[in-house]
Amino acid sequence: MLPVAFTIGVLLALVGGTATHSCVAPDQLVSELLQRLEDSVNMKEPPNPSVLLAMNLAGATDGGTHKWLLQEIKEEAVKKAHKDMTSGQVALSVLALLSSCQNPQHVHALGQTVDLLHILEKKTEEEMASMDVDGVPKTTLYSLSLDTLGLCLGRTGHYEEASMALAKQVLSPSSRLSVDTRAVAALAMACTYDQTDLGDLRDLLWEAVSVVADGFLDEQENRDGMMGNIYSMGLALQALGSTEKFYAPREWDCAQAFSVVYSHDYRQPMAIAQVLPALVGKSYLEAASLNCATSSRMSPSQQSPKLVPTEDYRALIQVHYSIINKLQGKHFNESISVSVPEGSTLLKVLQEAEKEEPQFFRFRTEQTSWGPMVVSIHGLAANPEDRTYWQFLSGQDALQEGVGTYKPTDGEHIQAVFSTY
Numbered sequence: 001m002l003p004v005a006f007t008i009g010v011l012l013a014l015v016g017g018t019a020t021h022s023c024v025a026p027d028q029l030v031s032e033l034l035q036r037l038e039d040s041v042n043m044k045e046p047p048n049p050s051v052l053l054a055m056n057l058a059g060a061t062d063g064g065t066h067k068w069l070l071q072e073i074k075e076e077a078v079k080k081a082h083k084d085m086t087s088g089q090v091a092l093s094v095l096a097l098l099s100s101c102q103n104p105q106h107v108h109a110l111g112q113t114v115d116l117l118h119i120l121e122k123k124t125e126e127e128m129a130s131m132d133v134d135g136v137p138k139t140t141l142y143s144l145s146l147d148t149l150g151l152c153l154g155r156t157g158h159y160e161e162a163s164m165a166l167a168k169q170v171l172s173p174s175s176r177l178s179v180d181t182r183a184v185a186a187l188a189m190a191c192t193y194d195q196t197d198l199g200d201l202r203d204l205l206w207e208a209v210s211v212v213a214d215g216f217l218d219e220q221e222n223r224d225g226m227m228g229n230i231y232s233m234g235l236a237l238q239a240l241g242s243t244e245k246f247y248a249p250r251e252w253d254c255a256q257a258f259s260v261v262y263s264h265d266y267r268q269p270m271a272i273a274q275v276l277p278a279l280v281g282k283s284y285l286e287a288a289s290l291n292c293a294t295s296s297r298m299s300p301s302q303q304s305p306k307l308v309p310t311e312d313y314r315a316l317i318q319v320h321y322s323i324i325n326k327l328q329g330k331h332f333n334e335s336i337s338v339s340v341p342e343g344s345t346l347l348k349v350l351q352e353a354e355k356e357e358p359q360f361f362r363f364r365t366e367q368t369s370w371g372p373m374v375v376s377i378h379g380l381a382a383n384p385e386d387r388t389y390w391q392f393l394s395g396q397d398a399l400q401e402g403v404g405t406y407k408p409t410d411g412e413h414i415q416a417v418f419s420t421y
């Protein structure tokens with residue numbers, strides 16, 4: 001593996017720098033990102049279908065990691081899909097299997113067989129029923145978009161109905177969907193547009209996908225290439241790269257958008273998994289049409305030795321931390337200042353606070369595909385049923401990374417605010 005300090009910027013300099021003017025990233029960058037993705041696969045953790053999907057779209061289908069991931073995803077599906085997976089998680093597994101040329105209707109592992117598309121259909125129906133009653137899906141519109149894409153690519157279920165609901169949300173003046181959600185919704189709607197014979201639905205989908213794509217192009221123009229934040233760029237690029245006909249004759253300055261991505265050193269497996277398909281000129285829309293007979297890219301070499309952290313002699317910084325609940329039950333607002341070594345993640349700050357005043361700053365995390373998510377503070381737990389969560393802010397600004405990644409600076413004031421989404 002390349003040394004840690006070897007950033008994407010350096011890699012680009014090595015390949016001549018001018019590669020930013022093409023809409024496929026340089027091979028060396030793609031290989032480095034693939035290597036990081038492969039290194040992230042930890043056999044002690046649940047398999048991540050987004051990683052397998054990205055590897056397949058990038059053509060890295062040889063090797064032990066790929067094989068292991070595929071097998072584990074099948075095993076998770078037979079064990080958990082019915083009860084312990086959300087609709088979006090089932091959808092991601094469907095996309096991962098389709099991109100591995102496996103039939104999701106016949107997933108066989110551990111002596112059992114499940115029809116994952118049927119399970120996805122049922123879970124999507126629950127999402128839609130909740131849309132009808134409450135105006136919001138059971139989970140999120142992001143997940144409903146993944147569900148719709150999975151069903152459309154698998155050619156089963158009511159993806160036309162779900163696409164219509166997504167289009168209405170996208171076109172509603174009152175809805176404020178994130179770039180990430182609009183991007184996945186656009187992929188799902190573009191898939192349905194190409195599948196359906198219903199003329200009215202096609203018109204509606206045409207309008208909705210065009211609105212998303214035009215909105216992205218406007219935002220890119222106004223913000224020097226940025227759409228959403230650096231972690232939305234992967235999905236936004238996938239959407240723009242696969243919906244040209246919806247914004248023609250307007251043209252996409254893909255070099256500008258790619259250069260924003262090149263300037264960031266992506267480390268989190270999920271972030272890499274969302275950006276890599278776009279960097280090789282592909283999107284999730286192509287998950288069901290890959291040629292699995294050939295591996296176009298060498299799978300990166302297996303596990304190189306990891307850097308062993310040395311003793312910690314870093315300077316200490318002070319971080320102010322507040323926890324605020326004005327939403328539910330007994331309100332509270334508690335603050336503390338803690339010292340942590342410079343370069344520590346926010347998780348370390350929370351741990352120090354808990355160590356110093358456990359009666360207030362006790363917290364719990366859950367491991368997710370993006371790392372540890374804070375699910376409870378001071379005994380107050382986030383709950384998907386009432387759509388509550390712990391939001392993290394620095395001053396007035398919501399953090400763009402979670403506690404396992406974000407590194408506060410000296411004197412920074414971090415707030416955890418119990419909020420709704």
Ligand code: B12
Nearest residue numbers: 088089231232369370371372373374389391392399400402
């Ligand atoms: C929906 C969503 C949420 C919802 C999840 C609710 C739910 N029950 O579904 C809510 C509103 C709670 C949420 C919260 C946050 N989110 Co969010 N979220 C998303 C979004 C749009 C979709 C995730 C998803 O549903 N995936 C599909 C399902 C099937 O996969 P999954 O693995 O089961 O999804 C779970 C995890 O993604 C987890 N999750 C969601 N967001 C985050 C963020 C972090 C840091 C972690 C560890 C986990 C996590 O919740 C999902 C449902 O359980 C993504 C966009 C994206 N590009 O991926 C951003 C995204 C993952 N979130 C992001 C961020 C920054 C946050 C917050 C830190 C924001 C904040 N300032 O507080 C908080 C988390 C704080 C905490 N308590 O630790 C970033 C992460 C970037 C990064 N480098 O880490 C993303 C990529 C958006 C972006 N472009 O900035 N989020």
